Amino acid sequence: MGGHDRRTVRDLRRSNRAAVLRRLYFEGPLSRQELAPATGLSSGSISNVATELLAEGVLEQAGSVGSDGGRPRRLLRVAPHCACLVGVDVGETRVRVELFDLMLGEVARSEQPLDADGHDAEFVVRLIEKGLTAVLAHVDAATGPLLGVGVGVPGIVEHPADGGALVHGQTIGWDAVPLEAMLRESAGFPGGRFPNSGRTDGDRVPLYIGNGAKTLGQAEMWFGAGRGARDAVIALIGSGVGACVVTGGEPYAGASSSAGEWGHTVLSVGGRACRCGARGCLEAYVGAGAVLERW
Incomplete structure (x- = not known):
């Protein structure tokens, strides 16, 4: 006997809204007529969802296109200034924090150099706090509320079921650093909430932490050369070397979240010394430091 569909009307409404917004x-921009076959929803459902989202300011009109003999079709798009996002990149030489509108137009940026303290975890958290304070000062009615913060870091990111993200980064000296807990508990996030976030719901702002190469790969699949592809490998070659493996349209993490840690694949047993402590790693040959050293 088939199981019962336990979804409520609220669940169905949220699902329909998500389908329209994702497309x-x-x-x-797309017209209501294009949205129906693209989402699999009925024209009535599309009309209801579009009307709600337009009234809430989440969608806006984006002009019109001609139709075959009928009235011009009005195009809809996500309103860029209905909300904002923050991205944090913990790099080799600096911590960059940027505030974006919902369509990823840059609103504000702050860069903090990594000095003699290097990648000491507490020092990096202080730099992230400083950058967040600077960019969140630009959050106001014109930008909309802050939807979330994403942090890209070097190394393997573990997401245990009973706690926040842990970061394992050999090259920066991090061993199971509880970065999510450190950010939540830091002075920059009183009560686990972000100051000047523009949120009125009292909820904590979502905080997402991931490997930098994988976040780059996801962005490439969404907005770059990978759009429309289901399987791809996106390589990141800089001071470090990494990759994002995408299969079936989703980034592949592997059993231990280490898939794509390409830079520390051993090419030559006993080869050139790598900063991770091993020898013969790919990064020791093609990473920026290795290339500059040799040429």
């Missing part, structure tokens, strides 16, 4: 975010 418009990645493929818009």
